Amino acid sequence: MELRIDAKKWRRKRGMSRVLDALGAGDGLTRYVGGAVRDELLDLPVSDIDLATRLRPDEVVERLQAAKVR
Numbered sequence: 001m002e003l004r005i006d007a008k009k010w011r012r013k014r015g016m017s018r019v020l021d022a023l024g025a026g027d028g029l030t031r032y033v034g035g036a037v038r039d040e041l042l043d044l045p046v047s048d049i050d051l052a053t054r055l056r057p058d059e060v061v062e063r064l065q066a067a068k069v070r
Contacts, residue, residue, distance in 0.1 A: 005032065005040045010049055015069070019051070022067035029054050 010032065011017050023030040034050035053060060064070075 003041050005037060007032070010036075010046075013049065016049065018067055018069055019064070022063045022069055023051065023053050023055060023060065024063070 011020060020026075020030060025031070030051050030053040032049060033052040036046045036049045039046050055063070
């Protein structure tokens with residue numbers, strides 16, 4: 001049995017694409033985590049999306065500011 005989330009659907013949420021791009025998700029630096037992943041796998045409504053990143057906090061701030069994400 002293979003479980004997968006629909007990452008394309010989540011990327012379409014308002015502002016998510018900009019955040020993921022700024023935090024290097026395409027390079028594996030940032031991933032979806034937490035209850036949203038669980039809820040998606042259980043086919044429950046997802047109310048919020050959490051991200052985890054390998055970047056240092058100062059790098060996160062710099063990247064988000066450079067991408068003009070508040």
